[in-house]
Amino acid sequence: xxxxxxxxxxxxxxxxxxxxxxxxxxxxxxxxxxxxxxxxxxxxxxxxxxxxxxxxxxxxxxxxxxxxxxxxxxxxxxxxxxxxxxxxxxxxxxxxxxxxxxxxxxxxxxxxxxxxxxxxxxxxxxxxxxxxxxxxxxxxxxxxxxxxxxxxxxxxxxxxxxxxxxxxxxxxxxxxxxxxxxxxxxxxxxxxxxxxxxxxxxxxxxxxxxxxxxxxxxxxxxxxxxxxxxxxxxxxxxxxxxxxxxxxxxxxxxxxxxxxxxxxxxxxxxxxxxxxxxxxxxxxxxxxxxxxxxxxxxxxxxxxxxxxxxxxxxxxxxxxxxxxxxxxxxxxxxxxxxxxxxxxxxxxxxxxxxxxxxxxxxxxxxxxxxxxxxxxxxxxxxxxxxxxxxxxxxxxxxxxxxxxxxxxxxxxxxxxxxxxxxxxxxxxxxxxxxxxxxxxxxxxxxxxxxxxxxxxxxxxxxxxxxxxxxx
Numbered sequence: 084x085x086x087x088x089x090x091x092x093x094x095x096x097x098x099x100x101x102x103x104x105x106x107x108x109x110x111x112x113x114x115x116x117x118x119x120x121x122x123x124x125x126x127x128x129x130x131x132x133x134x135x136x137x138x139x140x141x142x143x144x145x146x147x148x149x150x151x152x153x154x155x156x157x158x159x160x161x162x163x164x165x166x167x168x169x170x171x172x173x174x175x176x177x178x179x180x181x182x183x184x185x186x187x188x189x190x191x192x193x194x195x196x197x198x199x200x201x202x203x204x205x206x207x208x209x210x211x212x213x214x215x216x217x218x219x220x221x222x223x224x225x226x227x228x229x230x231x232x233x234x235x236x237x238x239x240x241x242x243x244x245x246x247x248x249x250x251x252x253x254x255x256x257x258x259x260x261x262x263x264x265x266x267x268x269x270x271x272x273x274x275x276x277x278x279x280x281x282x283x284x285x286x287x288x289x290x291x292x293x294x295x296x297x298x299x300x301x302x303x304x305x306x307x308x309x310x311x312x313x314x315x316x317x318x319x320x321x322x323x324x325x326x327x328x329x330x331x332x333x334x335x336x337x338x339x340x341x342x343x344x345x346x347x348x349x350x351x352x353x354x355x356x357x358x359x360x361x362x363x364x365x366x367x368x369x370x371x372x373x374x375x376x377x378x379x380x381x382x383x384x385x386x387x388x389x390x391x392x393x394x395x396x397x398x399x400x401x402x403x404x405x406x407x408x409x410x411x412x413x414x415x416x417x418x419x420x421x422x423x424x425x426x427x428x429x430x431x432x433x434x435x436x437x438x439x440x441x442x443x444x445x446x447x448x449x450x451x452x453x454x455x456x457x458x459x460x461x462x463x464x465x466x467x468x469x470x471x472x473x474x475x476x477x478x479x480x481x482x483x484x485x486x487x488x489x490x491x492x493x494x495x496x497x498x499x500x501x502x503x504x505x506x507x508x509x510x511x512x513x514x515x516x517x518x519x520x521x522x523x524x525x526x527x528x529x530x531x532x533x534x535x536x537x538x539x540x541x542x543x544x545x546x547x548x549x550x551x552x553x554x
Contacts, residue, residue, distance in 0.1 A: 405453025
């Protein structure tokens with residue numbers, strides 16, 4: 084009965100998304116609306132044009148994304164293996180219905196300014212965006228531990244929930260060219276691809292982003308632009324048992340980690356290099372190191388052809404790993420290891436026309452110790468989300484299949500063994516109008532160990548398409 088109820092919710096959400104897309108597309112039959120920047124403007128009523136919003140430098144906006152995937156290796160549990168965001172096969176997902184209110188600041192050395200931003204996201208992607216940086220267990224001991232209360236428990240649906248990824252105040256301090264400071268909860272500056280649907284070329288996400296990097300932080304982050312070529316960020320983040328990753332406001336608030344980096348941009352802006360890093364102790368009761376560095380290079384080969392290269396390398400010391408559990412089964416005295424994960428992403432993107440783009444992404448990601456990739460990402464992110472927080476069951480609410488040993492607590496033998504993951508994705512992005520983006524993808528995945536079809540296959544071919552409407 085529970086499964087039937089959830090399916091009904093999904094159907095209703097999908098129908099609502101389809102109705103909105105149909106209405107939006109029909110509305111644009113009028114040529115005067117084709118140049119609108121968003122659905123509000125296209126409708127003829129843009130709240131941002133009100134005097135109150137203009138006078139106070141306020142902006143309200145958002146987007147809706149809905150997608151569907153077809154998996155050549157689909158099994159009864161409905162998961163696309165460790166592929167996340169578009170993680171359900173043959174189901175029309177309402178991935179993101181995001182609304183935001185923002186007051187931007189003006190970077191200047193002349194005057195103080197203040198602002199901030201608040202986002203609310205509903206959809207099947209919310210679980211990947213919530214502040215889940217306090218796992219349902221201690222990564223060092225495997226003992227069940229309480230999770231945070233920021234946005235993990237706002238709803239009780241197993242696939243659709245709410246996330247609050249941005250909730251920060253922002254200030255311009257009139258120092259030099261203007262020092263920007265964020266205080267609160269905000270998206271990470273680490274890496275190339277991001278959570279927000281309108282800001283990516285491909286509909287599916289790489290392993291590097293999902294398993295190798297943080298999504299959000301809680302803390303303080305400053306930014307400064309020295310000149311058109313050089314800029315830097317730096318700050319401190321807290322609130323998690325994973326070195327300041329995906330932290331909230333009421334767990335591990337005594338432990339602070341470094342977050343920072345810098346960007347170089349060429350004079351013609353056609354080439355750039357960005358380096359970001361996190362580093363610090365894991366948690367209040369665990370001083371072991373947790374950190375990451377990410378390097379992203381971009382180069383415009385021609386005006387239409389763009390190359391992006393990314394390398395990430397992450398570290399977590401003295402944690403329970405899949406390889407550690409295997410070693411214990413073979414007679415080792417401890418399942419603690421110094422875990423590493425690293426990889427390389429490459430992108431080649433081509434602007435066919437102003438409305439049409441084509442691209443290829445190739446990725447190799449190595450979860451060296453079996454610490455980061457453990458079956459469907461939704462399972463680990465949502466483990467014990469809806470429980471009391473003082474204990475954790477072997478299987479969480481969203482994942483009731485026994486096919487993945489990763490659902491188990493690490494102290495009970497969970498985690499997959501270390502493996503390499505490879506994906507090759509080809510896709511297109513088509514914008515018939517400015518506020519509607521259609522993105523079909525075909526993706527081939529390979530893993531050294533069985534990771535697909537319920538943990539029984541090494542390969543998977545995934546066909547995915549989505550539509551994104553910006554407000």
